[in-house]
Amino acid sequence: xxxxxxxxxxxxxxxxxxxxxxxxxxxPDGRVERIRKASPLNTRRGAEEYERQVRxxxxxxxxxxxxxxxxxxxxPLTLAKFVxxxxxxxxxxxxxxxxxxxxxxxRDHVLPCFGEMKLEAIGPAEIEDFKAAMKKKPRRxxxxxxTPSKRALRRRKVRTPKTLSLKTINNxxxxxxxxxxxxxxxNVLAHTPDVKLFKVKKPDYDFLTFDEVDQLIEAAEPQDxxxxxxxxxTGLRQGELIGLQWPDIxxxxxxxxxxxxxxxxxxxxxxSGSTRTVDLPESVVEALxxxxxxxxxxxxxxxxxxxxxxxxxDHLLITTLKRxxxxxxxxxxxxxxxxxxxxxxxxxxxVPLKVIQELMGHATLEMTxxxxxxxxxxxxxxxxxxxxxxxxxxxxxxxxxxx
Numbered sequence: 120x121x122x123x124x125x126x127x128x129x130x131x132x133x134x135x136x137x138x139x140x141x142x143x144x145x146x147p148d149g150r151v152e153r154i155r156k157a158s159p160l161n162t163r164r165g166a167e168e169y170e171r172q173v174r175x176x177x178x179x180x181x182x183x184x185x186x187x188x189x190x191x192x193x194x195p196l197t198l199a200k201f202v203x204x205x206x207x208x209x210x211x212x213x214x215x216x217x218x219x220x221x222x223x224x225x226r227d228h229v230l231p232c233f234g235e236m237k238l239e240a241i242g243p244a245e246i247e248d249f250k251a252a253m254k255k256k257p258r259r260x261x262x263x264x265x266t267p268s269k270r271a272l273r274r275r276k277v278r279t280p281k282t283l284s285l286k287t288i289n290n291x292x293x294x295x296x297x298x299x300x301x302x303x304x305x306n307v308l309a310h311t312p313d314v315k316l317f318k319v320k321k322p323d324y325d326f327l328t329f330d331e332v333d334q335l336i337e338a339a340e341p342q343d344x345x346x347x348x349x350x351x352x353t354g355l356r357q358g359e360l361i362g363l364q365w366p367d368i369x370x371x372x373x374x375x376x377x378x379x380x381x382x383x384x385x386x387x388x389x390x391s392g393s394t395r396t397v398d399l400p401e402s403v404v405e406a407l408x409x410x411x412x413x414x415x416x417x418x419x420x421x422x423x424x425x426x427x428x429x430x431x432x433d434h435l436l437i438t439t440l441k442r443x444x445x446x447x448x449x450x451x452x453x454x455x456x457x458x459x460x461x462x463x464x465x466x467x468x469x470v471p472l473k474v475i476q477e478l479m480g481h482a483t484l485e486m487t488x489x490x491x492x493x494x495x496x497x498x499x500x501x502x503x504x505x506x507x508x509x510x511x512x513x514x515x516x517x518x519x520x521x522x
Contacts, residue, residue, distance in 0.1 A: 121140060123139055137161055140173055141153070142154045142174060152177065196238050198236055198238055198241070199230060199235060202230070202298070208301055215385045224294045225294065228253065228291040229291060246314055253288045257281070258281050258287075292315075293316070296314035324459045325447060327452065327456070327457070331445050335347055335351070338443035347439060348402060349406065351461055352402065352461065354458050355375075355377060358381050361427050362379040362386060362417075368418065370404055373400075377389050377396075384428075389480060390480065391481070395477065433453075433454075467494070
């Protein structure tokens with residue numbers, strides 16, 4: 120019998136009874152296993168149900184592993200074990216480029232420090248230790264590890280690598296903070312520590328003058344004129360230029376609709392998350408008309424119709440800048456500087472900052488404020504407006520007195 124009632128006497132001579140299961144199970148390899156256990160529910164029906172559960176567990180190979188599973192569930196999660204949940208959430212809610220950026224930050228910075236640490240053990244002190252260690256960490260040299268040997272440095276004839284920038288450290292802290300907040304949201308953590316970022320000076324930006332834009336376009340190869348005219352006169356990001364297609368352009372109405380970006384070959388929405396409309400100056404309309412081709416949907420493309428790559432675009436810009444004689448003492452002009460050129464020129468022509476924000480697709484007006492100092496006589500005109508208002512009021516009072 121698989122289920123039976125057992126009775127016995129205690130030391131105090133009291134009779135006790137309990138329902139037990141007695142199961143014999145032959146495994147596929149011929150081995151016979153016998154299980155004799157008390158039923159959790161001390162009734163005949165409870166024992167019969169428990170006997171069925173035991174047989175099913177033996178059949179599926181899960182018998183005896185329930186406690187191990189319970190221990191795993193009860194054990195506090197380490198950061199490394201929670202990372203996959205965090206990345207799944209990111210893949211569902213972020214752009215591909217953002218997910219890749221988070222993966223890199225986790226791999227290079229967060230996991231080496233916190234990977235084996237329990238989430239609940241990460242507090243303010245541990246975060247401050249992380250910040251201190253990050254400030255001493257060398258920047259990664261392209262194609263090499265983070266900490267190359269001194270011999271390798273001498274062989275390559277380069278100086279000891281500089282440490283990570285505060286902006287890079289803040290990016291790592293932001294990812295850590297988002298991960299901990301998600302753990303709290305999913306009821307893994309009861310509370311999260313306050314992650315304080317470093318105060319970072321807003322980076323300087325460069326842009327071309329009006330004359331330098333003309334020089335750049337004049338120095339461009341015929342097939343590159345449209346691209347090097349569109350970039351500084353529409354403010355499109357590099358990925359938006361790569362993803363631009365002919366149906367996105369209305370040359371009759373002189374409008375361009377930014378609908379997509381392409382980053383590392385993956386198409387996504389623009390950085391702001393929504394499409395925007397950019398009005399085109401006549402010079403861009405004419406350049407695009409002259410550039411019209413039948414190689415495919417991409418406006419700026421290779422001979423086979425495939426979209427350009429960042430490497431191709433960088434080479435194109437660098438060689439054209441060199442041919443135009445446009446140089447900078449610090450660094451070089453990049454595609455994002457052409458975007459800054461657009462915002463700077465609009466501000467210099469007195470375009471309101473709110474309009475510049477909409478044209479450039481900035482999420483907040485604060486991002487556009489970097490161009491405020493370029494607006495001509497903004498403060499002076501604002502103060503003059505007060506006098507114009509006052510004069511108008513005085514004039515109205517004078518007319519009333521005469522009347």
